[in-house]
Amino acid sequence: MSQLAGEAKPVVAILTVEDDLTQFRGNRANFRDIVKIGKELDFPVYVVTTKDLKLTAKKVQGYLYHTEEKQWKRQWLPLPQVIYNRIPRREDERRPSVRRKIDDCLRHGSIHLFNPFFFNKWTLFDWLKKNRATRALVPNTKRLRTPGSLLPMLEEYGSLYLKPESGKAGKGIMLLQYDREDLKPYRLTIQGVKRRNVVYKTGKPQLLWKRIKAETGKTRYIVQEGIELVSYKGRHFDLRVLVQKTGKGVWTVTGVGARLAGFRRITTHVPQGGSVEDPEKMLLSVFGQEMTNYLMSRLKSNALLIAKQIEKGAGHTLGEMSMDLGIDHEGKIWFFEANAKPMKFDEPHIRKKSLERIFQFSHYLYRQGKDLEPLKR
Ligand SMILES: Nc1ncnc2c1ncn2[C@@H]1O[C@H](COP(=O)(O)OP(=O)(O)O)[C@@H](O)[C@H]1O
Ligand SMILES: [Mg+2]
Known part of the structure; x- marks a missing residue:
C-alpha cells in the first residue's frame, strides 16, 4: 500500500x-x-x-x-x-x-x-445460536405461532416477552406472566404508545390466545424467555452498547450507556418514559465496585463477540451496530437485540467518537480495495 x-x-x-x-x-x-x-x-x-x-x-x-x-x-x-x-x-x-x-x-x-440491511430479530437469534460463546448470551427465543408453543414456555419461565420481529422503540411489545395464586392467572401487559400499559387478565388459555392474536394481527412475532433485570430505585435498567469498526477495520466498543425504564414500564425506551443514565452508577447501586468493574469489562468483550458473530451471519461488511444488553440479579449478561441503524447516543463523549469512527472506518474500507462478496440474504 x-x-x-x-x-x-x-x-x-x-x-x-x-x-x-x-x-x-x-x-x-x-x-x-x-x-x-x-x-x-x-x-x-x-x-x-x-x-x-x-x-x-x-x-x-x-x-x-x-x-x-x-x-x-x-x-x-x-x-x-x-x-x-x-x-x-x-x-x-x-x-x-x-x-x-x-x-x-x-x-x-x-x-x-x-x-x-436492517436486522430481523428472529434471524439475529438464529445467527447467535450457531456459536457456543454467543449462544450462552441469548434468552430462549421462539417464533410465536401456536398456543401449543407458547404455554409450555410460559410454564417453564413464568414470564415471556412477545416482540415483533421487525419492531423498534418498544412498539408492539407485550409481557406475558403466569401467577399461580391468581384466579385469572394469565396476565398480559401490552405496552401502549404514549399511553399507559393495558393489562389483560384471564384464566382461559383460549381467551388469552385470542387476545394475543388480536394484538399481533398479521405481524410476525417472537416469544422470548423473560429475564429479571436488575433495577435502580424500583425501575429496571438495561445497557446500550455502541460497537463500531476502527480505522484498522477491527470491532471496538465506542461507548456503553444505561437506559432506566419509566415507572411500571416493561421496556426502557426513552419515548416510553425511560431515561439515559450512567451505566457504572446503575451497576454500582446493585453490585458494588469490584463486580461493576468486572461486568463493565464483560459487557464490552461480550458485545464484541456478538458483533463478530452477527457480521458472520449477515455475510456482508458491517461497520457499526448498537446492542441492547440486560443484566439479571446474578450478574449474568443477556442479549436482547442489535440495531444496524443505531440511534444517536446522547452521551456527548460517545457521540463525538462515534461520528469520527464512521469516517475512520470509511477510510479503512477505501484503502483496502474491494473483495467482491457473494450476494446473500
Ligand atoms: N426477554 C426479555 N426479558 C426482559 N426484558 C426484555 C426482554 N426483551 C426485551 N426486554 C426489555 O424491552 C426492551 C426492548 O426490547 P427490544 O428487543 O430491544 O425491542 P425494541 O426493538 O422495541 O427496542 C429491552 O431493552 C428490555 O429492556
Ligand atoms: Mg431495543
Whole structure:
C-alpha cells in the first residue's frame, strides 16, 4: 500500500431515500452532525438518495448542508467511494427499487457500502445460536405461532416477552406472566404508545390466545424467555452498547450507556418514559465496585463477540451496530437485540467518537480495495 493512497480521503455518501415533501428521509440533525465531523476530518461527504445514486455516472446529485442558510441544497457531486447506509425505515429498504440499488452497490467493482440491511430479530437469534460463546448470551427465543408453543414456555419461565420481529422503540411489545395464586392467572401487559400499559387478565388459555392474536394481527412475532433485570430505585435498567469498526477495520466498543425504564414500564425506551443514565452508577447501586468493574469489562468483550458473530451471519461488511444488553440479579449478561441503524447516543463523549469512527472506518474500507462478496440474504 503506497503512502499516497493511504493519505487520500474517500468521498463518503450517506445513503437514504427520497421524500416528496422533505427532499430526503432520515434524521437531519444526525446527518448534519455526520457532515460536520466529516468536514472537520477533511472528508468530502454528502447525503444521497437511492434514486439519485446513478452508479454508472461520473457525478450524482446529492445534498450538502449550508450552515449560513441552514438548509440542504441539491447539487452535482462526485460519485462516492464509500456509502454509509442510513435508510431510516424498514418499509423503505424493502422497496424493490431500493433493494436493487443496494445490491448494485454491493456488487460494484470499487464502491464500498457498509451496513446494507436492517436486522430481523428472529434471524439475529438464529445467527447467535450457531456459536457456543454467543449462544450462552441469548434468552430462549421462539417464533410465536401456536398456543401449543407458547404455554409450555410460559410454564417453564413464568414470564415471556412477545416482540415483533421487525419492531423498534418498544412498539408492539407485550409481557406475558403466569401467577399461580391468581384466579385469572394469565396476565398480559401490552405496552401502549404514549399511553399507559393495558393489562389483560384471564384464566382461559383460549381467551388469552385470542387476545394475543388480536394484538399481533398479521405481524410476525417472537416469544422470548423473560429475564429479571436488575433495577435502580424500583425501575429496571438495561445497557446500550455502541460497537463500531476502527480505522484498522477491527470491532471496538465506542461507548456503553444505561437506559432506566419509566415507572411500571416493561421496556426502557426513552419515548416510553425511560431515561439515559450512567451505566457504572446503575451497576454500582446493585453490585458494588469490584463486580461493576468486572461486568463493565464483560459487557464490552461480550458485545464484541456478538458483533463478530452477527457480521458472520449477515455475510456482508458491517461497520457499526448498537446492542441492547440486560443484566439479571446474578450478574449474568443477556442479549436482547442489535440495531444496524443505531440511534444517536446522547452521551456527548460517545457521540463525538462515534461520528469520527464512521469516517475512520470509511477510510479503512477505501484503502483496502474491494473483495467482491457473494450476494446473500
Ligand atoms: N426477554 C426479555 N426479558 C426482559 N426484558 C426484555 C426482554 N426483551 C426485551 N426486554 C426489555 O424491552 C426492551 C426492548 O426490547 P427490544 O428487543 O430491544 O425491542 P425494541 O426493538 O422495541 O427496542 C429491552 O431493552 C428490555 O429492556
Ligand atoms: Mg431495543
